Amino acid sequence: MLKGKRIVLGVSGGIAAYKAAALTSKLVQSGAHVKVIMTESAQKFVAPTTFQALSRQPVYTDTFDEQDPSQIQHIDVADWADLILLAPATANVIGKLTGGIADDMLTTTLLATEAPVYLAPAMNVHMYSHPAVMHNMKQLDDWGFKFIEPGEGYLACGYVGKGRLEEPETIVKVLEEEQKKKQLLKGVKVLITAGPTREKIDPVRFFTNPSTGKMGYALARQASSLGAEVTLVSGPVGLSTPAGVRRIDVTTAEEMYHQVLEHYPASELVIKSAAVADYRPRVTYDQKMKKTPGEYVVEMERTRDILMELGERKEHQYLIGFAAETQDVEEYGRQKLKSKNLDAIVINNVSEEGAGFGVDTNVSLWLTKDGEQKSFPLMSKDDLAKRIIEEAARQMKGDYA
Structure with missing residues (x-):
């Protein structure tokens, strides 16, 4: 799966840099074209000539050492790459990448590339578990960077634990599996909705729900990583757009309705995970309402049922809905699956601990129209x-095995 792939290998300054030489050899043996970028610290452990001999390509060590005056070196290398692998990825380089720091050839290339970036961390076990390092890795993961987790064992510092650079053979195998996965939905047009909607009463008040959009954004990120062309129609959330995803921002249920229906005909896989308001105020005000004595009643009217309409218009699309329930979860899920002409439904019991809105986890039941049922x-x-x-x-693909 790596034959002909153009891989940039970034080597940063840790003792595990010596493994990067074997990794270079393994990548070349797999048929990949490999260019190596070394930090100044990495050169304290391994000489650039080692990587030049193994890769049969020039090794880059200095942003200002422009080998071809007709090109800007770090931009050219960034554009050349099909993927970038950072191995070993030290705490320092991970921190720089998170902070957007570009002060050498490797970090400028990492900021300039649009290719997927894989990081194989290697560091002392306590460094790896430090809150700052964990925070930085979480941020990069949210941005779409991929991690090849370090192994556990004896470290150069004398400690035993997690932090050892994964073996070159394993790293190559992970990259091959990732390339294989990218064929799963390659070219498939995917439409996903995420987040809440807001239905305003006046300029400072609105009805909404606790949806954060985390589930929908995770779906968009995963679909994109498998090669899909993803359009994400998002309600108002505070999340970064997943790498490679086209994002369309909306606020109200009506706006989401129009955007979804516009992109629905060309879509092949549609996942409606947004928590769309079922009702909106019948009357809205352009100016802020002032408090008055006594009670105030807001008359509500139904919003359009987006999922119902998608089910009615369905032709070639594979349509998945979500249901957030608190009781009789499976029964209500089956009813929705049938009444809205879905191909599958994901049912969440939002009353369960660790499930539902505002958390990073979920507990779900997967049902299909063909009777398949799986508990997650x-x-x-x-x-x-x-x-x-x-x-x-x-x-x-019709694979029901």
């Missing part, structure tokens, strides 16, 4: 999104 126990929303996208891809 407590897991992160990213892991759940991965399971849902893989199930959808399998169903769309």
